[in-house]
Structure formats: C-alpha cells, structure tokens
C-alpha cells in the first residue's frame with residue numbers, strides 16, 4: 001500500500017507524542033505501512049460483515065458462505081459447498097442441521113464459550129477421547145451430539161450448563177489462584193471436591209482399562 005509523505009509525517013508526529021521517540025524515515029514508513037495494512041484488513045472485514053447483514057434482510061433463511069472459512073462451532077473448514085451463513089453466523093451444514101433440529105441450543109451459536117469440544121477436554125484437562133466417550137456412556141459427562149447426514153457422530157458438544165464438573169475443573173486452575181483468593185472459601189472447597197471426584201473417577205477408569213489390556217497381553 002502506498003502512503004503519502006503527509007500521512008507518514010502525521011504518523012511520526014503521533015508516535016512522538018505517544019511514545020516520546022522520534023522515528024527515522026525508513027522506520028516510520030514501515031510502521032505506518034503496517035498499521036495502514038492492518039486497518040485496511042479491519043475495514044474489509046467490517047465491509048464484508050455489513051454486506052452479509054444486508055443480504056440477510058432479503059434472504060432471512062441465510063445463504064451459502066463464500067470462500068474458505070471455519071465453522072464457528074466445530075471449527076471444520078467450510079466452503080460455499082458445505083457452509084451456511086445466517087443470523088447465527090457461519091457454520092458447517094452438520095452444525096446448521098443441529099441448529100435447525102434443536103439438537104443443540106441456539107446460545108451455542110452465539111456464546112462460543114458456553115461449551116467444550118472433545119479436543120478442548122484433551123488440551124485443557126488431559127482427558128483422552130476414549131475416556132470421554134466412556135464417561136459419556138456412564139452418564140458422568142453429558143454431550144449433545146451433532147450428527148452427520150448419515151446419522152454418524154460429527155461432533156460432541158459438552159454444554160457447560162450440563163457439565164458442572166468440567167466447569168469446576170476449568171475454574172480450578174493454579175494460574176487463577178489470585179483471582180480465586182477473592183472468592184468465598186466454601187465455593188473453592190466445593191470446586192476442589194468436584195475435581196477430586198472427577199479425577200478419582202478418571203484414574204479408576206484408566207486403571208481398569210490398563211488391567212484389561214494387560215490381561216489381553218498375557219493371554
């Protein structure tokens with residue numbers, strides 16, 4: 001992007017006022033170019049967004065997404081072939097179907113922090129997929145299932161509302177100690193209890209499976 005000398009000088013002045021440091025010509029050009037590029041991108045996104053909103057007024061049921069994007073719920077790659085945009089944003093057709101049939105509540109499409117995906121359980125709590133499925137079968141965890149067109153499992157959505165143990169686990173993060181210090185002690189004890197229960201359950205699961213596998217091996 002070409003910037004006028006006037007704009008670069010203006011940038012230099014603002015920079016000096018804000019940071020008390022004079023920028024050299026080359027440095028000022030480079031920084032101003034980067035900043036302008038960033039704003040151009042923001043502007044383009046805002047423009048796209050408002051064009052889509054205008055189109056929604058004419059087509060309230062939505063329309064196929066454009067270009068390569070990601071589903072806002074399951075994060076799958078979507079194109080105009082398998083993506084749909086409506087007032088709840090862009091999604092893959094599986095998540096769209098789950099929205100239409102009510103398999104998942106609509107707030108999932110608005111508040112992306114209202115649920116866990118299986119990979120998040122793995123990365124946040126070191127909970128393997130197989131263990132998660134086992135806990136689901138035992139009713140210790142609850143999931144809404146987003147299905148594929150053929151009725152297979154596309155993705156599990158573990159609503160925070162339906163899985164208080166996971167919420168407790170998430171809150172019980174040593175990094176948040178200073179924050180937790182301000183919360184009442186009873187609540188903290190409850191969280192610790194939840195964590196203990198869940199962990200004990202998980203360890204017991206692991207131990208059981210380990211035994212089973214060893215038995216198979218020694219057969």
Ligand SMILES: [Zn+2]
Nearest residue numbers: 071074092095
């Ligand atoms: Zn999806």
